[in-house]
Amino acid sequence: MNGVGSVRELERETEKESILHLMDGRVKLILLIFIIVYAVFSTQIVVLAFLELYLLLLIYISHVSFKSSFKRILLLLPFGGFIIAFQPFIHPGDVIWTGIFGLQVTQQGLMWAVLLMSRLIVALTSIVLLSSISPMQEVAQSFRKLGMPRELAMIFSLMIRFLFMFYDELHRIMHAQKARCFDAFNKKIPYKWRMKQLGYTVAMMFLRAYEQGETIYMSMVSRGFSDQSNFYQDRKKKLGTTEYVYIGVTVLLVVCLQVLAMTHFYELGVLGMNII
Amino acid sequence: MTRTIIQTENMGFTYPDGTSALQNINIEIKEGERVAVIGSNGAGKSTLFAHFNGINKPTSGHIKIHGKPMTYRKEELLQIRQKVGIVFQNPDDQLFAPTVIEDVAFGPMNLGLSEDEVDGRVEEALKLVGMTGLEKKAPHHLSGGQKKRVAIAGILAMRPEIMVLDEPTTGLDPTGVDQIMKILYMLNKEAMSIIIASHDVEMVTQFADKIFVLHDGEIIGQGTTEEIFNDCETLYKAHLRPPKSAELLYMLKNEGFPVNIKLTVDEAYHEILHALGSQSYHNLLHLVKDDLHHKLLHSLGEDKYHELLHLLEENQKDVTSS
Structure with a gap:
């Protein structure tokens, strides 16, 4: 799956229709974010397992493809996974395995790694779910409605608009290269030359972005843009029953999990143990 | 009396690197006029347009809006940009907000209008260009023609007195061109002045009632559509070509045929019929195997058929003017 394809695929997911898709962007x-924050502060694996189950249920309700969601989670996992992979070896505690060069795995280190991995999975599932049920423009609107600083909000909105345009631009350049038989992985052609062509592509993208930026600024100025300019905000949408139900269920789940975490989960052994 | 909205006096513009883009520009645009600035690529059309709302400042001469020379003060510029709306050639240069509604609302928001007023103007502008219902769409989901219409709506929402469009039909299919032209005719009917830049002479012939020919940053010709397209020398000098019909008649005229230059295909058709005479025309119909005109000619007789063509021409003129 290349970059262009994945952005378009993600967009198609956001165009599906479900209760979650139709909900107010701010609530989503x-x-x-509330689930991510709670997951980060949770120290019991069982709590994270319940949160993950809840998120999977939401993915099911929103008709988002499980396959593409898992694929995206797997693609993102290595970024945090790399740090987690070291934890069993560097965390002090009871040694449970000794390997070559004196490498030791501790039980506490292993449990810490599992906890971190669980937190990471919950956080990534939340992000994948959010990006699948909310078009990027809705996320930008929601941030603005929630009081994101004007300058940041404008940069964010511009980024969303031009992300797609530059993906299209990149696609066109790649097409033009393919039409003249360019293949970056063709081993019959010198490696250095292929790298040079890829370098030209990136340079061309920067140049076009720069030129486009200049013209866009002119067009914005033409419509009265100044340092005081604001983006329009849709004020018509008000929270409905589904939004309140969703808020209620999620908050209730977190409260129940927290109460159980303090009173009963320790009985579950390793899964309910507090890992610090 | 119709007021002059834009007037330039000996205006010139040189880029900071020393490249001279415009020299000695003298133009006058009045309320309700349909004006075209024609010229080849790099003639200076876009640079000229950027002066109309103060994006570029002339390096010589000056520009007047409603008779007052532009001072380029911040508050004045905002007023001028509200009065003179510019639609850029490439809609992707103009549509920068993540959704249609946010983009169209951008101009009115900058005018400091109330939220209700902004909502009203957005709704009205989108209705005028036939884009109601697509408010939440992302611009990259729109077709070329739709993007252009949204770009126009973004300007309309500022309620300008004059609309300047840089190459409004470039890259559009015939349906897209028709839709844009219909919108422009409609706006002009409501007394809005329209200025377009183009090298599509066929479209300009249909649309404009006043034309400026720009070449290498200078106005080398100005006048009514008929005046400009009767002067093929000036057009060739500006690296432009007259409309096909005019070009054909121009060639015939140079060969000594008694024809006048006509700008549309229908007018040229009739002009050639006059020049050839009925018999030759009858032979021509045999040659091109035109059944419809041939049947009419036989059933009506040559004189009545000729009269019919005149009636059709009059009718066509009435339809166009209404």
């Missing part, structure tokens, strides 16, 4: 954004 706040609740998923």
Whole structure:
């Protein structure tokens, strides 16, 4: 799956129709951030397992493809996974395995790694779910409605608009190269030359972005843009029953999990143990 | 009396690197006029347009809006940019917001209008260009023609007195061109002045009632559509070609045929019929195997058929003017 394809695929997911898709963007954004924050502060694996199950249920309700969601989670996992992979070896505790060069795995280190991995999976599932049920423009609107600083909000909105345009631009350049038989992986052609062509492509993208930036600024100025300019905000949408139900269910789940974590989960052994 | 909205006096513009882009520009655009600036690529059309709302400042001469020379003060510029709306050639240069509604609302928001007023103007502008219902769409989901219409709506929402469009039909299919032209005719009917830049002479012939020919940053010709397209020398000098019909008649005229230059295909058709005479025309119909005109000619007789063509021409003129 290349970059262009994945962006378009993600867009198609956001165009599906479900209760979650139709919900107010602010509610989706706040609740998923709420889940991420709660997951980060949780120290019991069982709590994270319940949160993950809840997120999977939401993915099911929103008709988002499980396959593409898992694929995206797997693609993102290595970024945090790399740090987690070291934890069993560097965390002090009871040694459970000794390998070559004196490498030792501790039980506490292993449990810490599992906890971190669980947190990471919950956080990534939340992000994948949010990006699958909310078009990027809706996320930008929600951030603005929630009081994101004007300059940041404008940069964010511009980025969303031109991300797609530059993907199209890149696609066109790649097409033009393919039409003249260019293949970056063709081993019959010198490696250095192929790298040079890829370098030209990136340079061309920067140049076009720069030129486009100049013209866009002119067109914005033409419509009265100044340092005081604001983006329009849709004020018509008000929270409905589904939004309140979603907020209620999520908050209730977190409260129940927290109560159980403090009173009963320790009985579950390793899964319910507090890992610090 | 119709007011002059834009007037330039000996205006010139030189880029900071010393490249001279415009020299000695003298133009006058009045309320309700349909004006075209024609010229080849690099003639200076876009640079000229950037002066109309103060994006570029002339390096010599000056520009007047409603008779007052532009001072380029911040508050004045905002007023001028509200009065003179520019639609850029490439809609992707103009549509920068993540959704259609946010983009169209951008101009009115900058005018400091109330939220209700902004909502009203957005709704009205989108209705005028036939884009109601697509408010939440992302610009990259729109077709070329739709993007252009949204770009126009973004300007309309500022309620300008004059609309300047840089190459409004470039890259559009015939349906897209028709839709844009319909919108422009409609706006002009409501007394809005329209200025377009183009090298599509066929479209300009249909649309404009006043034309400026720009070449290498200078106005080398100005006048009514008929005046400009009767002067093929000036057009060739500007690296432009007259409309096909005019070009054909121009060639015939140079060969000594008694024809006048006509700008549309229908007018040229009739002009050639006059020049050839009925018999030759009858032979021509045999040659091109035109059944419809041939049947009419036989059933009506040559004189009545000729009269019919005149009636059709009059009718066509009435339809166009209404």
